[in-house]
Amino acid sequence: MSKLEFTGNWFIDGGILGFVNLMEEVYDWNLEELQQKILKDDEKIYYGYFPFAYLYKWLLEKNKTEKSKLKPELIQKLKEEIENNKFSKEELFDFVWYNFICELFEDFFVEEKLKLLQQEELYNKIKKKFNYNNKNDFLTIGKLKKTNDDLKSFLKKEWKDFCKKQKLNKKNSIFFRIPIDSGFYKNFLFFNTSKGNLEQKKSFYNLISFNYKEEKILKIIDKTINKLLFSEEESPNINYTRFSSSILKNQIKYLFVYLICFKYSFKNYKNIGNIFFYSNDLNFCYNVNKKLKKYEEKIKNYKNENEIFKVTLDQLIDLIFEYKSSWFLENMYIISYYKLDNKSQQNVEYIGIPKLQASILLDDTLRNHINIYIQYKSKHFKGNKYIWILKEFIKGQPLTPIFLQHLKLVLANETQLQFSVFYCCLIEAVIKKLKEKKGIFSSDFFTQNYKEINKEIKTEFRTAYYYSTQETKRLIKDSKHREKIAYLLLNSLYMDDKSNFINILLKEINNPTININNGFLKWLLENIVENNISWKEYGLFITAGLVYKNV
Amino acid sequence: MSNELVEAVWTLKIGEKAETFKLGKIKEVAKKAFSDESDSYKQKLIFALLEATQSKDQNRFFYLLLHAINKPKEKFKELCEELEKKYDILPEEAFIILAYSIIIGIMSTYRGEKYGERN
Numbered sequence: 001m002s003k004l005e006f007t008g009n010w011f012i013d014g015g016i017l018g019f020v021n022l023m024e025e026v027y028d029w030n031l032e033e034l035q036q037k038i039l040k041d042d043e044k045i046y047y048g049y050f051p052f053a054y055l056y057k058w059l060l061e062k063n064k065t066e067k068s069k070l071k072p073e074l075i076q077k078l079k080e081e082i083e084n085n086k087f088s089k090e091e092l093f094d095f096v097w098y099n100f101i102c103e104l105f106e107d108f109f110v111e112e113k114l115k116l117l118q119q120e121e122l123y124n125k126i127k128k129k130f131n132y133n134n135k136n137d138f139l140t141i142g143k144l145k146k147t148n149d150d151l152k153s154f155l156k157k158e159w160k161d162f163c164k165k166q167k168l169n170k171k172n173s174i175f176f177r178i179p180i181d182s183g184f185y186k187n188f189l190f191f192n193t194s195k196g197n198l199e200q201k202k203s204f205y206n207l208i209s210f211n212y213k214e215e216k217i218l219k220i221i222d223k224t225i226n227k228l229l230f231s232e233e234e235s236p237n238i239n240y241t242r243f244s245s246s247i248l249k250n251q252i253k254y255l256f257v258y259l260i261c262f263k264y265s266f267k268n269y270k271n272i273g274n275i276f277f278y279s280n281d282l283n284f285c286y287n288v289n290k291k292l293k294k295y296e297e298k299i300k301n302y303k304n305e306n307e308i309f310k311v312t313l314d315q316l317i318d319l320i321f322e323y324k325s326s327w328f329l330e331n332m333y334i335i336s337y338y339k340l341d342n343k344s345q346q347n348v349e350y351i352g353i354p355k356l357q358a359s360i361l362l363d364d365t366l367r368n369h370i371n372i373y374i375q376y377k378s379k380h381f382k383g384n385k386y387i388w389i390l391k392e393f394i395k396g397q398p399l400t401p402i403f404l405q406h407l408k409l410v411l412a413n414e415t416q417l418q419f420s421v422f423y424c425c426l427i428e429a430v431i432k433k434l435k436e437k438k439g440i441f442s443s444d445f446f447t448q449n450y451k452e453i454n455k456e457i458k459t460e461f462r463t464a465y466y467y468s469t470q471e472t473k474r475l476i477k478d479s480k481h482r483e484k485i486a487y488l489l490l491n492s493l494y495m496d497d498k499s500n501f502i503n504i505l506l507k508e509i510n511n512p513t514i515n516i517n518n519g520f521l522k523w524l525l526e527n528i529v530e531n532n533i534s535w536k537e538y539g540l541f542i543t544a545g546l547v548y549k550n551v
Numbered sequence: 552m553s554n555e556l557v558e559a560v561w562t563l564k565i566g567e568k569a570e571t572f573k574l575g576k577i578k579e580v581a582k583k584a585f586s587d588e589s590d591s592y593k594q595k596l597i598f599a600l601l602e603a604t605q606s607k608d609q610n611r612f613f614y615l616l617l618h619a620i621n622k623p624k625e626k627f628k629e630l631c632e633e634l635e636k637k638y639d640i641l642p643e644e645a646f647i648i649l650a651y652s653i654i655i656g657i658m659s660t661y662r663g664e665k666y667g668e669r670n
Contacts, residue, residue: 498647499604499605499607499647499651500605502651503601503604503605506597506601506651506654506655506658507598507601509658510594510597510598510601510658511594512590512591512593512594512661512662513590515661515662516658516659516661518659521655521658521659522659524655525578525651525652525655529647529648529651529652529655530648530652532644
């Protein structure tokens with residue numbers, strides 16, 4: 001068995017990371033330890049440690065408790081037992097199932113049964129539901145019903161006896177069913193409520209050993225196993241649906257172990273939903289997601305829900321510098337969902353960071369300027385008035401409309417103009433120019449070094465900033481008049497009327513008594529008059545310069 | 552962005568003929584032509600030209616411009632030659648670029664006051 005590695009397929013990889021996270025949470029092993037243990041003896045991990053960890057985690061989530069409160073001594077005991085004894089894989093699985101998993105569920109089993117019995121109506125149903133044929137036992141339950149405590153101890157005793165005997169026939173198997181269910185996997189194998197303890201054990205074992213001959217559901221990978229995939233019946237022509245998963249068995253021995261861990265690769269954040277940072281490398285992916293967990297506490301205190309991205313991005317960039325490679329950022333995906341179960345899939349997003357955006361983000365100055373919140377809705381707007389530019393930038397959304405709205409609010413004295421808007425305008429303009437060059441594999445693709453862009457933006461910024469603030473201030477001195485002009489210019493920007501824009505501006509500066517800088521005129525001609533692609537961004541730049549007060 | 556000279560080019564196709572106008576050049580020509588005129592005259596002219604351009608009135612624009620350069624002087628010769636090549640009923644977009652190129656060209660010849668002499 002080789003060590004864990006990513007396959008390049010994100011939902012399998014997500015599962016692998018989920019598996020690592022699960023083992024870390026329950027047994028406190030980090031990735032390296034886990035890798036070594038798998039190399040040493042993978043059967044111990046998959047048939048011994050994994051099933052217990054999976055159900056342990058399930059119980060933790062169900063009860064919403066911490067690890068220290070839920071029989072932590074069992075974990076220690078399990079470690080000792082597995083390390084000191086030698087089993088075959090079937091024996092190991094049975095041993096863990098009866099001695100540890102069943103013991104783990106003792107309290108929960110009693111609770112669940114009591115819940116059923118406490119309701120009069122349900123009591124009658126139970127008679128039918130559980131084919132508990134031993135009439136004497138059933139009568140006893142009926143008598144004990146009056147006193148809860150007696151019933152509790154009776155159920156406990158029953159469960160303990162069963163754990164000791166480890167023998168079940170088909171009839172009472174369902175009574176001793178381990179009471180687990182799942183909104184995510186619904187009726188998948190051992191989550192199915194019609195399955196008794198024996199069947200649960202068997203199907204779990206089959207799942208780990210990838211025994212698709214006995215469990216037909218393991219033959220297909222579709223919506224049952226991962227809600228983000230398609231259902232087989234709905235889309236038979238989509239990859240991964242109507243082909244047998246048996247082909248994958250040789251390559252990924254424990255495929256379904258990973259697939260059912262998919263959920264654990266996501267981390268839940270309040271207000272935002274579940275987020276998973278995916279990259280093609282297990283180590284990197286693991287480190288990023290681990291680092292984020294450390295910051296979880298910090299993030300929790302923030303009021304603004306978008307703050308998470310602000311913190312995480314800084315963490316990401318730090319990591320990337322540790323790895324000294326921009327490759328990772330370029331191949332990074334943010335997968336997030338708000339709610340995911342059998343019926344609904346809310347807000348599922350799959351955001352990649354394009355190469356161009358990544359190279360701009362790697363520059364400290366530019367990143368700081370993009371990483372801002374600006375107000376873009378008026379104070380009367382109900383809802384979120386602010387927008388986080390960086391997120392929009394990564395998504396590849398156009399920023400200019402946002403800045404137009406922001407500037408409008410600035411003119412209405414509702415907010416202050418942010419300096420970063422100048423930078424963002426230029427970045428947007430540069431990106432627009434690049435996009436205009438047609439063809440993916442044009443000569444630019446090979447020759448254009450994206451790192452040069454950062455330099456270009458910075459050099460151009462100096463001239464543009466000088467012209468739009470200092471030069472316009474010299475030409476139009478009165479600040480109130482400047483605001484009036486800015487308002488007119490903004491209007492023509494909204495109307496998308498280049499001719500009107502340049503007309504208003506030229507009329508204002510048409511004054512022979514003041515020496516007009518020829519460079520400024522040339523700049524106007526090049527960037528606005530003759531520029532059909534990104535004149536709006538430059539126009540915005542000038543308009544913002546007119547109202548920017550801290551000059 | 553790049554160090555190459557940015558020049559707007561407009562290609563006009565009439566039947567099989569295709570003509571390319573380099574609009575950037577006209578700015579330089581206009582600059583040369585109006586360099587000796589007085590500032591207040593140019594200011595008035597530019598205002599009038601801007602008005603014409605705003606209403607996208609090609610007739611008015613060329614009427615004003617030709618009126619201004621209708622003098623048997625050496626310096627206007629080049630501008631006339633340039634206009635001879637380019638004057639036509641232009642598509643609106645091309646006209647606007649041409650008009651502003653000329654206006655900016657004239658505007659950049661202001662002698663103005665030296666810094667500090669007058670507010």
